[in-house]
Amino acid sequence: MAVIHGKVWKFGDNIDTDIIIPARYLILPIEEAKEKAMEPIRPSFSKEFEKSGIIIAGRNFGCGSSREQAPAVLRALGVSAIVAKTFARIFFRNTINLGIPAIECKEACDKIEEGEEIEIEPETGKIKLLKQAITLQGSKLPPFLLEIIKDGGLIPHLKKRLIIGV
Amino acid sequence: MAGKTMAEKILSHVAKKDVEAGDIIIVDVETVFAHDGTAPLAFEEMKKMGVDTFFDPNKVVIVTDHTTPSPSEKISNIHAFLRNYCRENGCNFRGVGRGIGHQLLIEEFVKPWTVVLGADSHTCTHGALGAFATGMGSTDIAGAMAFGKTWLKVPESFKILVEGELKSPVSAKDVILKIIGVIGADGATYMAMEFFGETVNSMGISERLTLSNMAVEAGGKTGLCPVDGKTIKFLAEHRRKGFFKNLKPDQDAYFSKEIAINAAELEPMIALPHTVDNVKAVSEVGELDVDQVFIGTCTNGRFEDFEIVAKILKGKKVANDTRLLVQPASWRVYLKIIERGIAATLIEAGASINPPGCGPCIGRHLGILGDGEVCLSTQNRNFKGRMGNEKAYIYLSSPATAAASAITGRITDPRDFYH
Numbered sequence: 001m002a003v004i005h006g007k008v009w010k011f012g013d014n015i016d017t018d019i020i021i022p023a024r025y026l027i028l029p030i031e032e033a034k035e036k037a038m039e040p041i042r043p044s045f046s047k048e049f050e051k052s053g054i055i056i057a058g059r060n061f062g063c064g065s066s067r068e069q070a071p072a073v074l075r076a077l078g079v080s081a082i083v084a085k086t087f088a089r090i091f092f093r094n095t096i097n098l099g100i101p102a103i104e105c106k107e108a109c110d111k112i113e114e115g116e117e118i119e120i121e122p123e124t125g126k127i128k129l130l131k132q133a134i135t136l137q138g139s140k141l142p143p144f145l146l147e148i149i150k151d152g153g154l155i156p157h158l159k160k161r162l163i164i165g166v
Numbered sequence: 167m168a169g170k171t172m173a174e175k176i177l178s179h180v181a182k183k184d185v186e187a188g189d190i191i192i193v194d195v196e197t198v199f200a201h202d203g204t205a206p207l208a209f210e211e212m213k214k215m216g217v218d219t220f221f222d223p224n225k226v227v228i229v230t231d232h233t234t235p236s237p238s239e240k241i242s243n244i245h246a247f248l249r250n251y252c253r254e255n256g257c258n259f260r261g262v263g264r265g266i267g268h269q270l271l272i273e274e275f276v277k278p279w280t281v282v283l284g285a286d287s288h289t290c291t292h293g294a295l296g297a298f299a300t301g302m303g304s305t306d307i308a309g310a311m312a313f314g315k316t317w318l319k320v321p322e323s324f325k326i327l328v329e330g331e332l333k334s335p336v337s338a339k340d341v342i343l344k345i346i347g348v349i350g351a352d353g354a355t356y357m358a359m360e361f362f363g364e365t366v367n368s369m370g371i372s373e374r375l376t377l378s379n380m381a382v383e384a385g386g387k388t389g390l391c392p393v394d395g396k397t398i399k400f401l402a403e404h405r406r407k408g409f410f411k412n413l414k415p416d417q418d419a420y421f422s423k424e425i426a427i428n429a430a431e432l433e434p435m436i437a438l439p440h441t442v443d444n445v446k447a448v449s450e451v452g453e454l455d456v457d458q459v460f461i462g463t464c465t466n467g468r469f470e471d472f473e474i475v476a477k478i479l480k481g482k483k484v485a486n487d488t489r490l491l492v493q494p495a496s497w498r499v500y501l502k503i504i505e506r507g508i509a510a511t512l513i514e515a516g517a518s519i520n521p522p523g524c525g526p527c528i529g530r531h532l533g534i535l536g537d538g539e540v541c542l543s544t545q546n547r548n549f550k551g552r553m554g555n556e557k558a559y560i561y562l563s564s565p566a567t568a569a570a571s572a573i574t575g576r577i578t579d580p581r582d583f584y585h
Binding site for chain 1: 190203204207211214215216232238240241244284285286287289301302303304305306308309317351352355356382385387441528529530547549550551552554556
């Protein structure tokens with residue numbers, strides 16, 4: 001899998017799904033809903049965000065509802081990876097299912113600054129801070145989940161398996 | 167070899183092999199559910215997979231509960247799409263006025279010792295009946311609806327031992343708020359919360375459902391209660407006669423975390439804005455005016471909840487500057503509170519009764535808060551903006567605390583009103 005390179009957008013602890021995408025926007029198509037991402041705490045986020053950026057967050061990122069629209073709006077904005085101290089379970093599963101690497105790293109949120117450029121190796125979980133010239137070790141995803149991300153998400157993964165008949 | 171937790175027992179039964187925490191398994195799904203907020207995306211994903219039929223339409227349930235009856239053209243069109251899709255594909259559909267999906271699943275579908283999946287985070291509720299029930303996103307649910315299978319990592323379990331007699335009107339809601347306050351909003355992430363002990367044994371099914379419902383608010387994958395005579399009786403009364411084995415953890419099961427709660431010492435508890443683990447005793451809150459009180463939801467919208475509320479509201483009036491919204495979790499609950507005269511007591515006190523559904527809890531209609539307003543709700547989540555306004559403040563409590571506070575118009579300890 002290719003190394004992910006991007007600029008960092010930083011968030012705190014317990015960023016819940018009602019923050020990532022409030023329920024009243026769930027009826028919008030994802031391409032419109034993405035404009036509302038993070039609106040309750042950072043209304044300008046969708047405008048400021050630059051494609052292929054990486055989100056760094058604290059504990060329990062994505063807690064709350066099962067709404068898949070939460071990682072879906074982040075994907076639509078072009079988020080290339082999410083690194084958090086910990087993820088809420090359903091959000092973690094949804095993120096992988098949509099083909100976005102979700103890496104847990106205890107130090108990332110404290111050591112990495114907003115706007116910094118970093119590189120992530122999804123296979124090894126290594127996170128390189130380019131300016132600070134240090135490397136942090138994040139969680140290694142099990143091969144089973146890496147396969148799903150490599151295929152671009154659960155649907156392409158299942159399709160491929162069904163066609164190949166593995 | 168160590169004994170098994172309840173989660174390991176159910177998943178070993180379903181996988182038809184001996185499994186333990188950490189194993190990744192593919193299992194058959196017995197019941198799979200989605201609602202008007204998540205089903206359209208699930209059906210879209212099924213289409214992308216190239217599948218247009220359900221693995222077993224009898225095991226698929228679609229409920230329009232999140233925004234019902236529809237407040238807009240857009241939502242009406244979504245409801246119409248779902249109704250037609252379900253009719254064409256022969257699955258179960260529950261529409262306007264029937265109630266909250268979780269409550270309907272409890273009343274009609276869930277069986278112990280099975281896997282229940284829902285495209286809703288509060289699917290953990292069904293663990294109260296001894297099902298391994300967990301919430302997932304629309305893509306996972308699409309896979310389950312199409313193939314009847316899902317992958318799961320057998321979770322580690324969190325032992326939650328509750329002992330001692332709860333002193334009415336302190337209830338299951340106070341117990342679970344206390345637990346979340348202690349272990350935190352991510353205290354049980356990826357884990358099965360297993361509730362047991364003499365207090366859980368003496369709770370009715372309604373109270374056990376309140377415990378399990380909020381497991382996800384501590385990050386839990388599911389919230390399990392034992393299966394005992396009460397569970398079997400409840401199922402038999404709700405069209406699921408049959409043989410269901412009892413369920414409890416083995417004495418020597420391995421729990422990676424544990425906590426003990428002394429129910430006898432517990433006071434009425436409350437969660438303050440804007441996280442569910444921001445918990446205090448009601449007696450510590452001080453003077454705080456309340457604009458809206460909301461009693462209902464999959465957490466506390468059952469008959470037993472309204473019975474306590476009516477006891478407190480009987481012959482009293484809701485404070486002048488406070489609105490009291492009440493919403494039964496299902497049509498069966500609604501009918502029963504009418505038959506038993508409870509609805510009349512609530513209306514006489516000044517309550518407004520919403521039709522069965524999720525209502526204001528998800529902030530789409532039927533009670534959206536104004537700027538700066540304070541709401542005390544019996545729901546499970548108080549996130550910023552949850553009830554439709556980011557400038558409002560949501561507090562969470564038991565039905566008893568909510569009822570007492572509706573009378574005084576400020577956060578009130580229900581023990582002052584309960585005789």
